[in-house]
Amino acid sequence: MSRFLEVIDVPGAVATAIRIAPDPVPEEIPADEAPGRVTCTDVTANADIPGFDRSIVDGFAVRAEDTSGATDSAPALLRSTGRVAMGEPDGGLAVAPGNCVYVPTGGVLPKGADAVVMVEHTDTEGETVLVKRPVAHGENVLMHDEDYRRGEVILPAGRRITPQDAGVLAACGKVSLTVAKKPVIGIISTGNELVPVTAVPGPGQVRDANTSMLVAYLREYGCTPRVYGIVRDERESFEATLAKALPECDVVLISGGSSKDDRDMTASVIARMGEVLVHGITIAPGKPTIIGTIGKTPVFGLPGHPASAYVVLLVIVRPLLAHMLGEKKTAITTTRATLGSNIPSQKGREEYVRVKLANGIAHPIFGKAGLLNTLVESDGLVCVAAGQEGLEQGTEVDVILW
Amino acid sequence: MSRFLEVIDVPGAVATAIRIAPDPVPEEIPADEAPGRVTCTDVTANADIPGFDRSIVDGFAVRAEDTSGATDSAPALLRSTGRVAMGEPDGGLAVAPGNCVYVPTGGVLPKGADAVVMVEHTDTEGETVLVKRPVAHGENVLMHDEDYRRGEVILPAGRRITPQDAGVLAACGKVSLTVAKKPVIGIISTGNELVPVTAVPGPGQVRDANTSMLVAYLREYGCTPRVYGIVRDERESFEATLAKALPECDVVLISGGSSKDDRDMTASVIARMGEVLVHGITIAPGKPTIIGTIGKTPVFGLPGHPASAYVVLLVIVRPLLAHMLGEKKTAITTTRATLGSNIPSQKGREEYVRVKLANGIAHPIFGKAGLLNTLVESDGLVCVAAGQEGLEQGTEVDVILW
Numbered sequence: 001m002s003r004f005l006e007v008i009d010v011p012g013a014v015a016t017a018i019r020i021a022p023d024p025v026p027e028e029i030p031a032d033e034a035p036g037r038v039t040c041t042d043v044t045a046n047a048d049i050p051g052f053d054r055s056i057v058d059g060f061a062v063r064a065e066d067t068s069g070a071t072d073s074a075p076a077l078l079r080s081t082g083r084v085a086m087g088e089p090d091g092g093l094a095v096a097p098g099n100c101v102y103v104p105t106g107g108v109l110p111k112g113a114d115a116v117v118m119v120e121h122t123d124t125e126g127e128t129v130l131v132k133r134p135v136a137h138g139e140n141v142l143m144h145d146e147d148y149r150r151g152e153v154i155l156p157a158g159r160r161i162t163p164q165d166a167g168v169l170a171a172c173g174k175v176s177l178t179v180a181k182k183p184v185i186g187i188i189s190t191g192n193e194l195v196p197v198t199a200v201p202g203p204g205q206v207r208d209a210n211t212s213m214l215v216a217y218l219r220e221y222g223c224t225p226r227v228y229g230i231v232r233d234e235r236e237s238f239e240a241t242l243a244k245a246l247p248e249c250d251v252v253l254i255s256g257g258s259s260k261d262d263r264d265m266t267a268s269v270i271a272r273m274g275e276v277l278v279h280g281i282t283i284a285p286g287k288p289t290i291i292g293t294i295g296k297t298p299v300f301g302l303p304g305h306p307a308s309a310y311v312v313l314l315v316i317v318r319p320l321l322a323h324m325l326g327e328k329k330t331a332i333t334t335t336r337a338t339l340g341s342n343i344p345s346q347k348g349r350e351e352y353v354r355v356k357l358a359n360g361i362a363h364p365i366f367g368k369a370g371l372l373n374t375l376v377e378s379d380g381l382v383c384v385a386a387g388q389e390g391l392e393q394g395t396e397v398d399v400i401l402w
Numbered sequence: 403m404s405r406f407l408e409v410i411d412v413p414g415a416v417a418t419a420i421r422i423a424p425d426p427v428p429e430e431i432p433a434d435e436a437p438g439r440v441t442c443t444d445v446t447a448n449a450d451i452p453g454f455d456r457s458i459v460d461g462f463a464v465r466a467e468d469t470s471g472a473t474d475s476a477p478a479l480l481r482s483t484g485r486v487a488m489g490e491p492d493g494g495l496a497v498a499p500g501n502c503v504y505v506p507t508g509g510v511l512p513k514g515a516d517a518v519v520m521v522e523h524t525d526t527e528g529e530t531v532l533v534k535r536p537v538a539h540g541e542n543v544l545m546h547d548e549d550y551r552r553g554e555v556i557l558p559a560g561r562r563i564t565p566q567d568a569g570v571l572a573a574c575g576k577v578s579l580t581v582a583k584k585p586v587i588g589i590i591s592t593g594n595e596l597v598p599v600t601a602v603p604g605p606g607q608v609r610d611a612n613t614s615m616l617v618a619y620l621r622e623y624g625c626t627p628r629v630y631g632i633v634r635d636e637r638e639s640f641e642a643t644l645a646k647a648l649p650e651c652d653v654v655l656i657s658g659g660s661s662k663d664d665r666d667m668t669a670s671v672i673a674r675m676g677e678v679l680v681h682g683i684t685i686a687p688g689k690p691t692i693i694g695t696i697g698k699t700p701v702f703g704l705p706g707h708p709a710s711a712y713v714v715l716l717v718i719v720r721p722l723l724a725h726m727l728g729e730k731k732t733a734i735t736t737t738r739a740t741l742g743s744n745i746p747s748q749k750g751r752e753e754y755v756r757v758k759l760a761n762g763i764a765h766p767i768f769g770k771a772g773l774l775n776t777l778v779e780s781d782g783l784v785c786v787a788a789g790q791e792g793l794e795q796g797t798e799v800d801v802i803l804w
Contacts, residue, residue, distance in 0.1 A: 035618040087595035089605035108606040164777040167615030170599045193489035197572045203491035204510040213569030216437040336738045375566040
């Protein structure tokens with residue numbers, strides 16, 4: 001057993017998880033595959049965007065000074081000398097003093113002009129345009145570098161790419177970009193009571209729920225899960241499976257059986273092959289969590305109960321994954337709600353209580369450890385800090401949404 | 403042109419979108435692919451879960467009445483008659499009055515026992531177990547049907563499957579399930595000013611940002627986007643592309659050029675081939691939106707500005723997609739925040755203002771229409787209702803998160 005074996009608080013466990021997290025590995029991918037991935041470097045514009053001065057309305061390109069003082073009763077009279085077509089250069093349609101040129105929304109502002117009068121504020125009589133409102137220099141014009149200037153950062157490093165970002169990348173002509181490689185996360189389930197999803201459990205047996213849950217979570221978070229199946233609580237097969245997983249994975253998650261004997265085996269196997277850094281966290285549910293390393297590979301022992309495993313995944317493992325992806329902003333979404341009833345808690349441990357949201361009220365769902373239905377019925381978690389003895393009904397709380 | 407051409411408010415536009423939405427088409431898929439998909443039918447348990455009475459602690463299975471009145475100083479003395487092994491039947495270890503049997507967390511409660519005393523509340527002297535606290539009938543036991551009873555609904559129809567749901571499906575032995583087929587959504591970009599992402603725009607040209615944005619959004623939402631590329635504002639090629647897309651898609655989104663002429667062409671082409679139901683919505687940005695049908699296929703004309711197109715996608719198109727997926731709960735996530743500055747708005751239109759969140763304050767980002775950078779810099783939208791003339795600084799608002 002490692003000498004560093006200790007029970008620690010949640011911030012300590014998170015700090016340990018981040019400390020052992022491998023750094024992001026950059027890889028270049030087509031922009032088409034970028035959404036959901038995390039940028040590894042700043043993405044910069046290699047040209048001004050939009051690239052030319054554009055009208056943002058349908059109207060007449062003018063010299064602003066020519067419209068000074070224009071009103072309905074005393075319009076400025078300008079001579080229309082042509083039209084700019086969409087997607088075309090201005091075709092030499094320079095706007096001389098006293099002249100104007102029609103330009104559609106998105107069209108090029110012709111030379112000489114410095115503003116656009118909306119068509120709604122004009123009347124046309126033959127070649128004469130009656131401008132009934134003055135415009136200021138630059139009005140209704142998007143300057144050639146107003147969206148992005150050449151060399152400016154479009155997306156910072158560490159950003160998870162959204163659909164809007166995909167649009168911006170396209171506008172800037174990015175056909176590929178450098179993102180963090182998807183971490184490969186091994187999943188081993190242990191427990192003599194576990195049978196595969198396809199089996200009909202015999203007396204005393206249950207199906208392995210954690211593997212499916214972990215796979216789905218890791219995929220959603222942008223990792224590549226790798227399943228090693230169920231191992232029985234026998235040191236030899238457990239060690240053989242772990243030895244197979246280590247060179248193939250960046251991190252290994254061992255979802256433990258639920259008896260004390262099982263947990264002891266996970267810790268002792270990690271200690272034999274590497275080092276146990278944390279054995280027990282002051283978190284509820286999820287106390288019997290193990291954090292260790294074998295070589296440089298982080299290895300977690302997660303609780304067997306799906307609800308406990310999921311809380312540990314969100315609170316302890318996610319920061320490690322975020323580090324491996326280089327993600328700057330937490331992916332946790334919270335919403336404010338009013339607590340619908342008291343939550344008693346034990347001081348000295350950080351307690352995560354499942355809640356159901358209805359009309360801004362967070363109703364705690366209390367249930368025995370090991371109940372799966374509360375995971376489905378709840379909308380998220382409320383955290384009772386370690387220093388608190390509970391939360392009172394009516395308190396404003398942040399709900400961590402699933 | 404259709405006689406039903408009209409400018410309508412947002413609720414009217416949403417109602418129209420939902421009215422023309424095709425119903426969900428069920429398909430059976432492996433459970434492994436279920437996360438993110440939407441259930442089409444109730445998923446029910448075909449056996450009790452967990453399936454046997456289980457201990458939820460490490461301890462001694464007892465008859466509760468044998469522990470009545472037990473204290474530290476006057477413990478109940480019980481005879482230990484064996485141990486239940488994890489994953490095994492109780493092996494005939496029935497608990498007779500005055501006896502107890504060791505059972506690990508998750509182990510089978512042996513016959514005769516009706517509760518479990520935590521090992522922490524006992525001492526052992528040879529074969530004698532000193533129980534120092536009384537337990538009630540059922541204490542520390544998860545009954546065989548306490549999680550799900552045979553026939554009970556595990557996941558209701560219309561639920562988007564989460565990672566936790568994947569765990570619950572596994573626990574219940576579901577290897578496949580019926581979900582809504584991914585709607586195939588055609589995307590056509592129109593505009594003489596548009597060039598593909600790979601091109602270097604000439605004077606007056608910009609790259610097509612909307613296609614990439616729409617593709618990413620639709621994939622994230624669980625649809626299959628189908629890209630038909632850029633068509634110039636020429637009726638013949640436009641109609642040919644639309645005619646090709648219609649039989650291949652469940653819905654077609656036409657992202658318009660930004661000039662008035664372009665928009666007129668989208669509307670008139672839809673009117674020639676089918677029916678225009680809505681032309682103009684009292685929404686900002688996004689007013690020049692078209693909703694129509696060709697045959698039974700919904701066809702949308704979206705604004706060309708990415709920011710406008712995205713707002714219309716979220717507010718008007720998403721409810722149609724939700725209907726096609728049979729999704730019961732909106733996928734919109736909101737968070738409460740305090741408005742950092744006044745938002746002026748025009749009464750009579752529903753205005754969506756991009757905001758940046760910092761420490762619970764929503765800072766409106768005002769910018770010219772057509773700026774892409776505000777899509778990246780903002781965290782979501784604040785809606786100013788059509789009946790309001792604006793929102794004052796300090797107001798509590800719901801921010802629709804991207």
